[in-house]
Amino acid sequence: MHAEQPPAPAARARGLTKRYGAGDTAVTALDGVDVDFAAGEFTAIMGPSGSGKSTLMHCMAGLDAPTAGEVRIGGTDLAGLDDRGLTALRRDRLGFVFQSFNLVPTLSAGENITLPADIAGRRVDRPWFEEVTSRLGLAGRLGHLPAELSGGQQQRVALARALAGRPELIFGDEPTGNLDSNASREVLAILRAAVDEMGQTVVMVTHDPVAAAWADRVLFLADGRIVDDLRAPDREAILARMAGIEAP
Numbered sequence: 001m002h003a004e005q006p007p008a009p010a011a012r013a014r015g016l017t018k019r020y021g022a023g024d025t026a027v028t029a030l031d032g033v034d035v036d037f038a039a040g041e042f043t044a045i046m047g048p049s050g051s052g053k054s055t056l057m058h059c060m061a062g063l064d065a066p067t068a069g070e071v072r073i074g075g076t077d078l079a080g081l082d083d084r085g086l087t088a089l090r091r092d093r094l095g096f097v098f099q100s101f102n103l104v105p106t107l108s109a110g111e112n113i114t115l116p117a118d119i120a121g122r123r124v125d126r127p128w129f130e131e132v133t134s135r136l137g138l139a140g141r142l143g144h145l146p147a148e149l150s151g152g153q154q155q156r157v158a159l160a161r162a163l164a165g166r167p168e169l170i171f172g173d174e175p176t177g178n179l180d181s182n183a184s185r186e187v188l189a190i191l192r193a194a195v196d197e198m199g200q201t202v203v204m205v206t207h208d209p210v211a212a213a214w215a216d217r218v219l220f221l222a223d224g225r226i227v228d229d230l231r232a233p234d235r236e237a238i239l240a241r242m243a244g245i246e247a248p
Contacts, residue, residue: 008074009036010169010201011060015069018055018224029055031224032069037169042195042202044212046238047221048246053205054173056221060203061094061171062086074168091120095162095170099177101154103146109153110142113160124164132163136190152183159190163200170194172204176211188214209238220245 018030029052037043037060045053058064060071062078071078073093081089090096103112113133114124133139136156146154155175162170172191176184192214194200204215212218213235220228222245230241 008039009072010039010041010074011037011203012072013056013060013069016056016059016066016071017068018052018059018064019067028224030059030066033224033226035219035226037201037203039168039201040195040199041217042192042215043204044215044218044233045203045205045221046207046209046212046218046242047227048242049207051221052224053221055224057171057173057203057205061096062090091116092165093168095165095167097155097158097162097170097172097175099174101146101151101158101178103154103157105146108143108145109138109149109157109160112146112157113138113142113164116161116165125166128166129164132160135193136160150183151179152186155179155183155187156190159187159194163194163198167200169201169203172202172206174206175204176206176208181210184208184211209235209242212238 013033013035016030016033017028020027020029033056045056047053055064059066073089076089078086104115107115113129117124133142136159138156138160141149141153146157149157176187179187188211191202191204195202206212213233215233216231218230218233218238219226220230220241227245228241230237
């Protein structure tokens with residue numbers, strides 16, 4: 001009997017290094033990071049300001065090129081892709097949710113959600129679109145412009161846009177950073193449901209221990225390295241780890 005191979009990670013990095021500048025003024029933002037992000041899991045990335053958490057996400061998502069090391073999304077090595085290939089990967093296989101909602105102000109909520117498919121000349125999967133928008137409570141808001149929506153509703157539109165293309169992986173960069181606690185809880189509950197009910201993979205950078213406690217796993221960065229990896233986190237355990245990392 002052959003042992004079953006574990007499923008391939010949704011994303012992985014080996015020896016991931018990112019330096020800015022040169023010579024004496026060079027700054028190492030990532031210092032040889034090895035990490036796997038399991039498919040169907042919700043991972044939060046935390047760390048002090050300047051620890052490299054956003055850089056890690058940007059390199060994993062093909063938004064920034066590493067100085068050294070390897071990044072793979074599924075079986076695809078990002079180093080083997082040219083600009084056009086990277087653009088196609090981000091458009092077709094990844095979803096993004098940012099702190100600033102990045103909605104086009106002159107398009108309705110519905111048009112913002114289908115925008116990536118429209119740009120790519122792809123047919124919108126209507127049943128899936130309807131399922132996502134109804135799950136996110138947007139069915140009655142699709143004709144509204146972003147300015148006519150609350151912050152929480154705008155972030156739900158951004159989430160629907162990310163989910164509509166059925167990406168392999170959703171990256172969130174402080175997705176609750178501009179929201180009040182109620183809207184924040186709503187968005188985190190949706191991300192959690194996307195993992196539990198839709199089999200989605202989510203990687204989220206956050207500074208908020210309450211937000212991170214919604215994840216299956218929290219990675220802690222300091223000085224460009226992973227210094228801790230916490231499973232089944234709760235707020236108290238996260239706060240204790242952060243206090244340990246930030247202590248002089």
